[in-house]
Amino acid sequence: MPNTASVLDLISVTKRFVAPDGVSQLTAIEQVTMNVRAGEFVAVVGPSGCGKSTILNLVSGLDRASEGRIVLNGAPVTGPNPSVGFMLQKDLLLPWRTIVSNVEFGLEARGLSAAERRERALRELKRCRLDDFANSYPYQLSGGMRQRAALARTLAIEPAIVLLDEPFSALDAQTKMILQKSFAQTIASEGITTVLITHDLLEAATMSDRILVMSERPGRIIDEIIVDLPDRDNPMARMHQPKVKQYVDRLMATLHLEEKVA
Amino acid sequence: MSAPEASSALGLRLPATEPTAQPAVPTIPWYTRHAVTLGSLAFGVAFLLTWQLLPPALGVPSYIIPTVSDLIAEAGRMAARERLIYHFASTFFIGSIGFIVGSLLGAAIGYVLGMSTLLEKILSPYLLGLQIAPKVAFAPLFIMWLGYNAWPKLIVTILVVFFPILVNVLQSMKTVDRDMINLARAYSMSRMQIFWKIEVPASMPALMAGLRIGATLAVIGVTVGELVGGNTGLGYLITFGEGQANTAMVFNAIILLTIIGIVLYGVVAFIEARVLHYIPRAIR
Structure with missing residues (x-):
């Protein structure tokens, strides 16, 4: 269970972009305040274009907030830093590298010897049950295995927090369920602090401890749901819980999904 | 029915599958x-x-279209009397050097422009102009400037090879997946690390495609250089044969030029198969 130490804090964070016309401004997120405690699994859901991915870019230090502060492990985020691991819908594996050397990729900007890197990468692959494929190339793996390899690469840098940006949305429905379980097991067994950005409401309810709901652009946090369910390490078991439906219903109501037309 | 039958979940009666000897697959002749x-x-x-x-x-008549045996006989005469090996070697050497130098220059400048968006934007109209200009038409200028020696041929070859490779490399640098670069940035990689670890390997398929084009263009470049000036090379033998109304000589020179092109292309294909081994064959 999560303890109380805060790993990530966003304090009144606003991000504005210059619109494509080069003159007017677009507000991606506005006055977002949230925190993630050590070992916690927080899901962020919202309609497409609500600035979920902006949060990821800000926390990973790839982009700067226009207003507000982002604090990671007690220090303000001012640029890319080694305590954040992130993963996208695309696996972003380098096709010319073997799986093990892809996992080593994140370690290469650090002062580690080649032997240390290899050792850590192999350990991570073992944890993600991919050690048999260490010397394969990405094209030889299935989509689900590639995402597991991407997770291994993300975890190899031993980040304080892992940001997952819709990591399962490119997979077929069944592979997705299997992979969600696999990720949940790995994350729970290591007590990894995680933020999952998703638009899949069921995924949010079955995988997280807490769900933050964002509004349409400009994105604000409009609801917070504490997921009071056992089996966080097994989303498939959670799916059978009647309460999951209640959470999904509440999310649908908050996002006004039934009033919308395509 | 005598064979035991299994029922499926839907209650369908399916014939039991018994382990039987695999029927011999007929071998393909x-x-x-x-x-x-x-x-x-x-x-x-x-x-x-x-x-x-x-x-x-x-x-x-054979002075219009020589037969195959005429060509072979003429090739023997050329080797004995016209220093065919020397001319062939000269063309092969200048074509190869021009191809290598042109490729290196094209790739290097492609990478530099790919790394500097500003420089690329400033220079792109001129690059486009030069790319469209018929490079072989510069050959007479180089001869006037540098004389009847190997340099004009070499420079024309370099120029002809240079552009397709530059353009291919530059294009691939501009289309590298931004998320891939952001991933490297998030891992605190430096600009040079991103270049060497992502951009250069990601540009390899485009570079190889450029080299394939360059290999065939190199032969054109060196031939035009030799046609226009000098007294060396297969291109020279073509003009010499033309002057003597020796069609067999012209045919032989063309065949040998083609062979040089095939060799250069083959070397590129050989290197490509090794560099791009990670791309599944069906896609490549």
Whole structure:
């Protein structure tokens, strides 16, 4: 269970972009305040274009907030830093590298010897049950295995927090369920602090401890749901819980999904 | 029914599958397996036979269309009397050096422009202009400037090879997946690390495609250089043969130029198969 130490804090964070016309401004997120405690699994859901991915870019230090502060492990985020691991819908594996050397990729900007890197990468692959494929190339793996390899690469840098940006949305429905379980097991067994950005409401309810709901652009946090369910390490078991439906219903109501037309 | 039957979940009665000996798969005869190769060979033989037999049958004189045996005889004479090996070696050498230097320069400048968006934007209209300009037409200028020696040929070859490779490399640098670069940035990689670890390997398919084009263009470049000036190389033998109304000599020179092109192309294909080994064959 999560303890109380805060790993990530966003304090009144606003991000504005210059619109494509080069003159007017677009507000991606506005006055977002949230925190993630050590070992916690927080899901962020919202309609497409609500600035979920902006949060990821800000926390990973790839982009700067226009207003507000982002604090990671007690220090303000001012640029890319080694305590954040992130993963996208695309696996972003380098096709010319073997799986093990892809996992080593994140370690290469650090002062580690080649032997240390290899050792850590192999350990991570073992944890993600991919050690048999260490010397394969990405094209030889299935989509689900590639995402597991991407997770291994993300975890190899031993980040304080892992940001997952819709990591399962490119997979077929069944592979997705299997992979969600696999990720949940790995994350729970290591007590990894995680933020999952998703638009899949069921995924949010079955995988997280807490769900933050964002509004349409400009994105604000409009609801917070504490997921009071056992089996966080097994989303498939959670799916059978009647309460999951209640959470999904509440999310649908908050996002006004039934009033919308395509 | 005598065979035991299993029922499926839907209550369908399915015949039980019994482990039986695999029926022997008939082996494919050798002439079917190599049908394409055999077809190509047959076409080649038919073509050479037609070339040998048809023009004499139609009464076309051999100074208009020499037969295959005329070409072989002329090749022997050229080797003995016209220093054919020397001319061939000269063309092969200048073509290869021009190809290598042109490729290196094209790739290097492609990478530099790919790394500097500003420089690329400033120079792109001029690059486009130079790319469209017929490079071989510069050959007479280089001869006027540098004289009747190897340099004009070499420079024309370099110029011809340079642009397609530059353009291919530059294009691939501009289309590297932004998320891939952001991932590297998030891992605190430096600009040079991103270049060497992501951009250079990601540009390899485009570089290889550029080299394939460059290999064929190199032969054109060196030939034009030799046609326009000098007294060395297969291009020179073409103009020399033309002056003597020796069609067999011209044909032989063209065939040898083609062989040089095939060799250069083959070397590129060989390197490409090793560099791009990670791309599944069906896609490549």
